[in-house]
Amino acid sequence: MRKLLPLIGTPSGSHPGGRSALTCRYRCGDACFHEVPNTSSNEYVGDVIAGALSRRAALRAAAVVTVAATTGTAAVSAAAPQARAATPNATPTASPARTHAARGLRFTPVAPNTDDTVTVPDGYRQNVVIRWGDPILRGAPAFDPENQTAAAQAGQFGYNNDFLALLPLPGERHRQLLVANHEYTDEVIMFRGYDPANPTRQQVEVAWAAHGLAAVVVEEEHGTGRLTAVPRHPLNRRVTATGEFRLTGPAAGSELLRTSADPTGRKVLGTLNNCSGGTTPRGTTLHGEENFNQYFANGSRATDQRYGIGTGATERKWERFDRRFDLAQEPNEVHRFGYVVEFDPYDPSSTPRKRTALGRFKHEAATVGLTEDGRPVVYSGDDERFDYFYKFVGSKRMRHGSSRAVREHNLSLLDEGTLYVARLTGDSPAYDIDGSGRLPGDGEFDGSGVWIPLATATAHGAVSHVEGMTAEEVFVFTRLAGDKAGATKMDRPEDIQPSPHTGKVYVVLTNNTNRGKAGSAPADEANPRNANKHGHILELTERHDRPESTTFAWSLFLVAGDPADPSTYFAGYPKDRVSPVSCPDNVAFDPHGNLWISTDGNQLGSHDGLFGVATRGDRRGELKQFLTVPTGAETCGPIVQDRRVLVAVQHPGEIDGATVEKPASTWPDGPGRIVRPAVVAVWRADGCDIGV
Numbered sequence: 001m002r003k004l005l006p007l008i009g010t011p012s013g014s015h016p017g018g019r020s021a022l023t024c025r026y027r028c029g030d031a032c033f034h035e036v037p038n039t040s041s042n043e044y045v046g047d048v049i050a051g052a053l054s055r056r057a058a059l060r061a062a063a064v065v066t067v068a069a070t071t072g073t074a075a076v077s078a079a080a081p082q083a084r085a086a087t088p089n090a091t092p093t094a095s096p097a098r099t100h101a102a103r104g105l106r107f108t109p110v111a112p113n114t115d116d117t118v119t120v121p122d123g124y125r126q127n128v129v130i131r132w133g134d135p136i137l138r139g140a141p142a143f144d145p146e147n148q149t150a151a152a153q154a155g156q157f158g159y160n161n162d163f164l165a166l167l168p169l170p171g172e173r174h175r176q177l178l179v180a181n182h183e184y185t186d187e188v189i190m191f192r193g194y195d196p197a198n199p200t201r202q203q204v205e206v207a208w209a210a211h212g213l214a215a216v217v218v219e220e221e222h223g224t225g226r227l228t229a230v231p232r233h234p235l236n237r238r239v240t241a242t243g244e245f246r247l248t249g250p251a252a253g254s255e256l257l258r259t260s261a262d263p264t265g266r267k268v269l270g271t272l273n274n275c276s277g278g279t280t281p282r283g284t285t286l287h288g289e290e291n292f293n294q295y296f297a298n299g300s301r302a303t304d305q306r307y308g309i310g311t312g313a314t315e316r317k318w319e320r321f322d323r324r325f326d327l328a329q330e331p332n333e334v335h336r337f338g339y340v341v342e343f344d345p346y347d348p349s350s351t352p353r354k355r356t357a358l359g360r361f362k363h364e365a366a367t368v369g370l371t372e373d374g375r376p377v378v379y380s381g382d383d384e385r386f387d388y389f390y391k392f393v394g395s396k397r398m399r400h401g402s403s404r405a406v407r408e409h410n411l412s413l414l415d416e417g418t419l420y421v422a423r424l425t426g427d428s429p430a431y432d433i434d435g436s437g438r439l440p441g442d443g444e445f446d447g448s449g450v451w452i453p454l455a456t457a458t459a460h461g462a463v464s465h466v467e468g469m470t471a472e473e474v475f476v477f478t479r480l481a482g483d484k485a486g487a488t489k490m491d492r493p494e495d496i497q498p499s500p501h502t503g504k505v506y507v508v509l510t511n512n513t514n515r516g517k518a519g520s521a522p523a524d525e526a527n528p529r530n531a532n533k534h535g536h537i538l539e540l541t542e543r544h545d546r547p548e549s550t551t552f553a554w555s556l557f558l559v560a561g562d563p564a565d566p567s568t569y570f571a572g573y574p575k576d577r578v579s580p581v582s583c584p585d586n587v588a589f590d591p592h593g594n595l596w597i598s599t600d601g602n603q604l605g606s607h608d609g610l611f612g613v614a615t616r617g618d619r620r621g622e623l624k625q626f627l628t629v630p631t632g633a634e635t636c637g638p639i640v641q642d643r644r645v646l647v648a649v650q651h652p653g654e655i656d657g658a659t660v661e662k663p664a665s666t667w668p669d670g671p672g673r674i675v676r677p678a679v680v681a682v683w684r685a686d687g688c689d690i691g692v
């Protein structure tokens with residue numbers, strides 16, 4: 001049903017983070033209902049007024065290497081298009097004409113809606129590439145939700161696909177290698193008759209196997225843009241919550257990481273809550289372990305509380321089936337989660353590695369740039385209200401070649417370097433930031449920033465730069481190090497992406513309804529709205545255009561919401577010519593340099609969606625909605641190639657009160673079939689490039 005958007009307002013029954021109670025329960029362990037874990041008294045932007053760096057310095061393109069292949073063929077599809085054109089917002093203004101928009105954004109925007117389907121622009125087609133339960137490994141059975149087993153699930157595509165990477169597959173025509181995160185499980189809409197108070201061992205073991213990562217080869221259908229999975233390909237792989245991972249870098253082997261099952265502190269079983277990620281220049285993928293806290297019971301220490309670990313039982317009750325999830329029995333097990341995982345999808349026998357040099361927090365993503373001399377720079381946000389964003393600058397250069405020695409060398413790049421946290425200062429006086437989102441007197445939310453070093457890892461040991469903390473402590477309790485260093489409390493830092501076209505870095509802040517509440521940090525120039533429910537995006541310019549720089553300039557690129565809301569800002573672009581957007585989360589660049597934004601928890605009454613926005617030229621700030629997702633779903637993992645857009649439709653049907661018996665969504669297979677998270681490909685019916 002199409003729904004008109006309230007100008008400002010919270011959809012009834014939604015939770016503070018903008019999602020259903022069910023989402024809060026299973027995705028982040030009801031984080032919004034717990035105390036904000038950051039009770040540190042470090043400064044916020046408004047405390048310090050300092051001169052801004054010139055952020056208008058000329059920029060060179062950063063040496064970001066994009067591995068994603070550009071593919072696409074002439075498309076003539078008979079598939080049901082499910083297309084619908086509409087004006088871009090609730091205000092009766094002219095729709096941007098298809099031929100008069102930024103290159104890459106020349107499509108008729110999709111109207112906000114609450115339809116239980118994926119809606120794409122007029123003239124575009126779509127198909128479901130792969131769904132939860134589709135068999136991908138040799139011997140895996142067809143999906144049978146009524147008789148699901150852990151063994152079956154371990155050979156099938158996992159649950160709640162999030163980050164996606166699409167990598168080239170040399171030598172195999174029309175094929176690419178898809179890598180996906182499986183962030184978490186929604187037991188009540190996965191298992192018929194599920195009893196949350198008494199999950200069975202079988203259900204728990206299926207959930208373990210439904211977490212983790214997947215690699216699966218996909219093939220383009222000749223003559224269309226349709227993508228389909230290639231089952232049983234030798235590169236297809238699943239890793240789950242129980243497979244072997246290696247801890248590497250400065251904290252590996254530390255006392256803090258040793259458990260009774262692993263006295264070495266170097267081997268971990270499984271990865272949990274992999275949210276978004278990134279792709280490295282050498283074709284490995286990075287995966288952020290985000291809300292890992294929710295899987296561990298009986299936390300009791302101060303460090304546990306800073307990470308939001310509960311003192312009682314967990315929602316999923318895994319601690320009843322494996323003692324490592326009970327911190328009263330295995331207090332260090334939780335120190336082995338909350339890292340960035342590096343995965344080599346081209347080597348199915350490789351052991352994924354958790355990179356402790358990138359710190360331990362709720363990593364949303366990990367995106368990679370390169371210094372001019374070939375060292376990796378990794379940006380990562382800590383997705384929690386009032387938490388921080390970080391940068392790692394490697395000290396070793398990437399080598400080229402495919403010899404074993406080169407591969408070994410490149411596998412160590414993320415183990416040595418310096419981890420920094422961001423501190424931002426506004427250039428307008430504090431009295432000019434009133435929490436309403438009104439632009440300050442200088443016409444811009446902007447200022448300067450520093451990357452504060454926390455610790456440096458070398459081949460010969462690690463050095464802490466934080467008084468009172470050892471280097472190991474910095475890498476394992478990174479949030480505490482950020483507190484001590486005086487990092488800036490942000491409105492839920494999610495994805496961070498350097499533009500491959502300009503080198504500018506985009507920091508996505510989803511929302512923070514606690515901003516300005518009694519006892520919480522008030523609005524500041526970098527987070528200028530109190531009770532910020534729609535989020536914003538910050539544009540950061542590293543000094544001298546060097547990604548390894550320790551200083552930067554910043555300004556707000558986008559302040560999200562209904563464009564008729566005076567607190568919104570679209571990089572100065574006329575607001576009567578943009579789509580409404582709320583709760584930006586993950587982002588990606590298209591080949592033209594436009595930023596594509598997927599949303600999580602739309603607070604304007606529409607379903608979540610995918611939007612493209614111009615970042616350069618006369619149309620900078622022009623934002624248009626490309627698709628919407630089904631009931632209860634979040635849009636994740638966007639990839640925008642020349643001729644294809646890919647999204648992960650995560651947690652469809654995740655609505656309060658929904659169960660297998662009483663589903664809130666019947667996507668993608670229709671009535672009578674269980675709702676299934678899935679990956680969707682979109683292309684142009686006429687075979688031309690997206691948005692041109």
Ligand code: FEO
Nearest residue numbers: 275290364383494
């Ligand atoms: Fe998994 Fe921060 O979203």
Ligand code: CA
Nearest residue numbers: 428444445446
């Ligand atoms: Ca300013």
Ligand code: CA
Nearest residue numbers: 275585586600
């Ligand atoms: Ca996310």
